[in-house]
Amino acid sequence: MLRIKKLDKFIAKQFGLLFIGTFFICQFVLMMQFLWKYVDELIGKGLTMDVLAQFFWYMSLMLVPQALPLAILLSSLIAFGNLGESSELTAIKAAGISLMQAFRSLIVIVALICLGSFYFQNVIGPNANMSFSRLLLSMKQKSPELEIPEGVFYDGIPGCNLYVQKKDLTTGMLYGVMIYKMTNSYEDAAIILADSGMLQSTAEKKHLLLTLYSGEWFENMKSQQMARGAGVPYRRETFAKKKIVLDFDSDFNVADASALSNNARGKSLRQINLDVDSLSHVYDSVGHVFYNDAKRLYYVSESINKADSMRALKMASTRTYSFDSIYNRLAADKKLDAINRALGRVRSEMNDLDFKGMLTADGDRLIRQHKIEAINKFSVALQCLLFFFIGAPLGAIIRKGGLGVPVIISVLVFIVFFIFDNSGYRMARGGMWTIWFGKGIALAVLTPLAVFFTYKANNDSVVFNMDFYRNFFMKLLGLRMKRSIYRKDVIINDPQYAADAEELVRINADITAYAHENNLLIAPNPIKVFFKYSPDHTIEGISERMEAVIEDLSNTKDKLILSRLNDYPFMTVRAHTRPFEHKWLNVVAAIIVPVGAFLYLRMWRFRLRLLRDLRAIKQANDAIIERIGEMRQLGK
Numbered sequence: 328m329l330r331i332k333k334l335d336k337f338i339a340k341q342f343g344l345l346f347i348g349t350f351f352i353c354q355f356v357l358m359m360q361f362l363w364k365y366v367d368e369l370i371g372k373g374l375t376m377d378v379l380a381q382f383f384w385y386m387s388l389m390l391v392p393q394a395l396p397l398a399i400l401l402s403s404l405i406a407f408g409n410l411g412e413s414s415e416l417t418a419i420k421a422a423g424i425s426l427m428q429a430f431r432s433l434i435v436i437v438a439l440i441c442l443g444s445f446y447f448q449n450v451i452g453p454n455a456n457m458s459f460s461r462l463l464l465s466m467k468q469k470s471p472e473l474e475i476p477e478g479v480f481y482d483g484i485p486g487c488n489l490y491v492q493k494k495d496l497t498t499g500m501l502y503g504v505m506i507y508k509m510t511n512s513y514e515d516a517a518i519i520l521a522d523s524g525m526l527q528s529t530a531e532k533k534h535l536l537l538t539l540y541s542g543e544w545f546e547n548m549k550s551q552q553m554a555r556g557a558g559v560p561y562r563r564e565t566f567a568k569k570k571i572v573l574d575f576d577s578d579f580n581v582a583d584a585s586a587l588s589n590n591a592r593g594k595s596l597r598q599i600n601l602d603v604d605s606l607s608h609v610y611d612s613v614g615h616v617f618y619n620d621a622k623r624l625y626y627v628s629e630s631i632n633k634a635d636s637m638r639a640l641k642m643a644s645t646r647t648y649s650f651d652s653i654y655n656r657l658a659a660d661k662k663l664d665a666i667n668r669a670l671g672r673v674r675s676e677m678n679d680l681d682f683k684g685m686l687t688a689d690g691d692r693l694i695r696q697h698k699i700e701a702i703n704k705f706s707v708a709l710q711c712l713l714f715f716f717i718g719a720p721l722g723a724i725i726r727k728g729g730l731g732v733p734v735i736i737s738v739l740v741f742i743v744f745f746i747f748d749n750s751g752y753r754m755a756r757g758g759m760w761t762i763w764f765g766k767g768i769a770l771a772v773l774t775p776l777a778v779f780f781t782y783k784a785n786n787d788s789v790v791f792n793m794d795f796y797r798n799f800f801m802k803l804l805g806l807r808m809k810r811s812i813y814r815k816d817v818i819i820n821d822p823q824y825a826a827d828a829e830e831l832v833r834i835n836a837d838i839t840a841y842a843h844e845n846n847l848l849i850a851p852n853p854i855k856v857f858f859k860y861s862p863d864h865t866i867e868g869i870s871e872r873m874e875a876v877i878e879d880l881s882n883t884k885d886k887l888i889l890s891r892l893n894d895y896p897f898m899t900v901r902a903h904t905r906p907f908e909h910k911w912l913n914v915v916a917a918i919i920v921p922v923g924a925f926l927y928l929r930m931w932r933f934r935l936r937l938l939r940d941l942r943a944i945k946q947a948n949d950a951i952i953e954r955i956g957e958m959r960q961l962g963k
Contacts, residue, residue, distance in 0.1 A: 331432075334419065334424065334429065335431065335432035336432075338406070338410075338429060338432055338433060339432045339433065339436060341406045341409070341410070342402055342403065342406045342433050342436070343436075345401075345402035345405050345406050346398055346399065346402040348402075349397075349398040349401040349402045349405070350394055350395070350398035350402075352398075352401075353394040353397040353398045353401070354387060354390060354391070354394040354398075357390045357393055357394055357397075358383070358386055358387060358390060361386055361390060362386070365463065369382070378462070381458075381462055382459070382462055382463075385455045385456075385458050385459035385462060386459060388451060388452065388455035389452060389455050389456055389459060391444075391447055391452075392444050392447055392448050392452060392707045392708075393707070395440060395443075395444050395710075395711055396707070396710035396711050396713075396714045397714070397737070397741060399437060399440065399711050399714050399715050399718065400714035400715070400717060400718040400737050400740060400741070401718065401733060401734065401737045402718075403433070403714075403715050403718035403719040403722060404718040404719070404721055404722040404725075404733035404736060404737060405722065405728055405729065405730070405733045406719075406722060407718075407719050407720075407721075407722030407723045408722040408723075408725055408726060408727045408728040408729075408732070408733055409722075409728030409729075410722075410723075411722065411723055411724075411725070411726030411727075411728075412726050412727060412728045413728075416429075416723060416726070420787075425785060426720075426723060426784055426785045427781075427785060430719060433715065433719065434715075437711055437712055437715045438712065440711050441708045441709065441711045441712055442708070444707060444708040444711055445704060445705065445708040448703075448704045448707060448708070449595050449596050449704055450595065452592075453592065453593045453594050453595050453598075454593075456590065456592045456593040457590065457593035460590055460593060475489060475491055475494065475501070475526070476491075477491055477492065477493060477494050478491075478492065480507075484535065484573055486508065486573070486574075487506055487507065487508050487573065488506070488507040489504070489505075489506050490503075490504070490505040490506070491503065491504055492504075499525055499526075499527075500523055500524070500525055501523060501524045501525060501526065502522070502523050503522070503523075504519075504520070504521040504522075504523065504524045504539060504542070505518070505519070505520055506518070506519040506520075506521075506537075516546075516547065517544060517545065517546035517547075518544075518545045518546070519539065519542060519543070519544050519545075519571075520542050520543050520545075521539035521540060521541060521542030521543075521569075522540055522541040522542060523539075523540045523541070524537060524538055524539040524540060524542075525537075525538045526538075534572050534573060534574055535572070535573040536570060536571075536572060536573075537570070537571040537572075537573060538568070538569075538570050538571075539566070539568070539569045539570075539571065540567065540568055541566075541567060541568075542565075542566060542569070543563065543564065543565050543566070544562070544563070544564040544565075544566065544569070545561075545562075545563055546561070546562045546563075546564075547561060589693055589696075591693075591696045591697045591699070591700040592700055594697075594700070596701055596704055599697045599698075599700060599701045600701070602697055603694055603697045603698060603701075606690060606693055606694050606697070607694060609690070610686075610687065610690035610691075610694070613686060613687070613690070614687065617683050617687075691758065692756075695755065695756060695758065695762060696756065698762045699752065699755055699756060699762055699765075699766060702762060702763060702766045702767075703766060706766050706767065706769075706770060709770060710744075710770070713770060713773055713774060713777055714740070716777040716778075716780070716781050717740055717773065717776060717777045717780055718733075718737070718740075719781075719784075720777075720780035720781045720783065720784035720785075721736060721780055721784075723784040724780065724783060724784050740773075743772075743773070744769050744773055747768050747769035747772050747773075748766075748768075748769035750768075751764070751765035751766055751767070751768040751769060752765060752766065753765075808897065809893070810892070810893050810894075810895055810896070810897065811893065812877070812881050812889055812892045812893055813889070814884065814886070814889055815881070815882060818882045818884070819882075820882060821882060821883075822879050822880050822882050822883050823879060824955045824958065824959070825955075825959075827876050827879055827880055827951075827955070828951070828952050828955040828956070830872060830875075830876050831876060831948040831951060831952050832948075832952065833872075834869060834872055834873060834876075834944070834948060835945050835948050835949070837865070837868075837869055838869065838941050838944065838945055839945075841865050841866070841869070841941070842938075842941065847903075847934045847935065847937055847938040848935070848938065850931050851927075851930065851931065851934065853917070853927060856904075856905055856906075856913070856927065856930065857905075857906075857913045857914060857916065857917035857923065858913070858914065858917070861904075862901070862904065863900065863901070863903070863904050866898070866900045866903075866937070867900045867901075869898075869944075870898045870900050873895065873898075873944060877892055877895055880892055880951070885954070885958065887954050888951055888954055888955075891947050891950045891951050891954070892947075892951075894943060894946070894947040894950075895943070895944060895947050896940045896943055896944070898937070898940050899933060899936075899937070902929075902930065902933040903930060903933040903934040903936075903937045904930075905930070906926035906927075906929070906930060
C-alpha cells in the first residue's frame, strides 16, 4: 500500500502554494507581452465588453502551456531556496533523507502537470486558438476608417479601392485621396481625386460617410450607351466639397473561419496527422502531374527510339556538324526569329518552374508547420519536467528564497532556452534543419545542465559558492586577502609571550640565512624550474611556525600586538619554485614556449613578492619582540 509521508506533504504544500502564485504571475506577464502585439487591433474599434472578454479569455487559454514551465521553474527555485535558507533542507539531509527522496513527491506532481499540459494543448488549446484567430480576424475588419494605411491601396471597403498619401491621426483627415469606385462593372468604374477628405461611420453603423474636399470625379457610363455606333458617355465633375455614402456594415460579426483551415495550432494531434497525410497525398499528386508535364514537354514523340537518339548524338559529336554553322547560314530575319523563339521558350519555362516551385514550396511549408506543431505538443509538456530538474537543484544549491535571486536565475534560464528554441523553430520552419532537430535542440542543450545541477545538489557541491570562486580566481591571479585579527571577547588561554618572542627571534635568523643563500632578485634557472624541481621546505617551515605564533598571539588583549599581527602577509610557499605541482605539467609548459614564458615570468614575480613578504615579516617580528619586552618590563 502506498503511504504518503509527512515530509512529502510538507514539501508538496510548500511547492503548491508557490506554484499557484507564480503561475498567475507568469500568465499575466505572458498576456501583457502578447497583448502588446495586438494592441492596435483593440484601440479605437468600439468593441463591446463581451467581445473584449472573449479576446482575453481565449488569449489566456492559449498561453497556459507556456506559463506552466515558467511557473514550475520559479516555484521550485523559491521553494527549495526557502528550505535551504531556513536550514530546513540541512535538517532533512541530517535525518538521512537524500535530496532525490525529498524530490519524489514533486516529481509525481510535475509529471501530472506534464500530462495535463499535453492534454490542454491537444484538446483545449486548438479550440481556443481557432476561436482566437476567428475573433482577431473579425476585429481587423471592424471600423475600417482606422485601418487605412498610407501610400498603398486599401480594399477593405466593398466596391472601392482607396489610396491615401498621408493621414493625420489626430484629426482623422486624409490627404492626397484617390478612389477607384466600381458600380456595376469595370466599364462603369469611377475615379475620384481629392486634395483631402474624411471617412466616418454613420450612427447606425451601417454605412460610411466619405467627405471629400477640392477634387474631381471621372466616370464612364457605358451602361447608358444609346446606340451601337455612338461613343461611350463620359462624365467629369469638379467639386469643392462632396459627400459620398458607402454601404458597409461595421457592426461586429464573427468572420468565417474557412480561411483558417490551414492553422496548425488550431488542430489536435489526430487532426494534424490526418491533415499531414492529406497534404502529402495532394502535393505528391501535384508532383506527379508536374513530372508527367515535363515528360510530355521534353520527350515530344514516343516514337523516338534508342537508335534515333544515338544517331543524333553521333551527328552532334562530328566536326562537320555544327549548330553555329547552321545558324550562320540563316537569313537575318530567321536568326532574329530563332533567337526570339528561344528566349520566349526559356522565359516561359522559367515562369512555369517558378509557379510550380511556389506551389510545392507552399505545400512543404504547410506540412512542416503541421509536423512542428505535433512535436511542439510533446516538447512543451517535457519543458515542465526539465525546468523542475533545473529549478529545484538550483534552489537547493543557492539556498536563497524570495523573489530576488530566483527571479534573476529563472529569467536567465528562460532566455537561454528561448534563444535555442526560437532559433531551432525558425530553422526548422524554413527547411534548413530537420524538424525534430530544430524543435529538440533547446531540450538537448538544457538536459545535461539539469543532470549536472541535480548531481551537484545531491552531493552538496559548492558549484555556486561565491567564496570558492573568489578564492580560486584570487589564487590564479596571485591576489591575496589582507589579514584581519580582532580582539576576542572570550579568551580561554593567554599567549605564551616569552616562547613566542624566542620563536620570532629564530624565525628572523632563519629568514636572514635564507636570504643569504637564495638571491630572490635574480631570475631562477629555467632548467631547475621546469625539469629539475626541488621543493622549498625552508619557506614552508617558516610559514607554518609564523602561523602558529600568530594563532597564539591572537589571544592577546594588547592592542599594539593585535595591530602588528595584521601586518603579517599570507605567504605563498610553492608558487616561487615551479608553475605546477606535477612534474609532467611543468615539462609540457616548457615545450609550449609561449605558455612556459608566461608561467616563468609569473613565477619570477612570486619570487620578488616573497622577498617583500620576508622583509615585512622581519619588521613585524622586531616590533612584536620589542613590545613583548616592554610588557615584561612593565610586569604585564
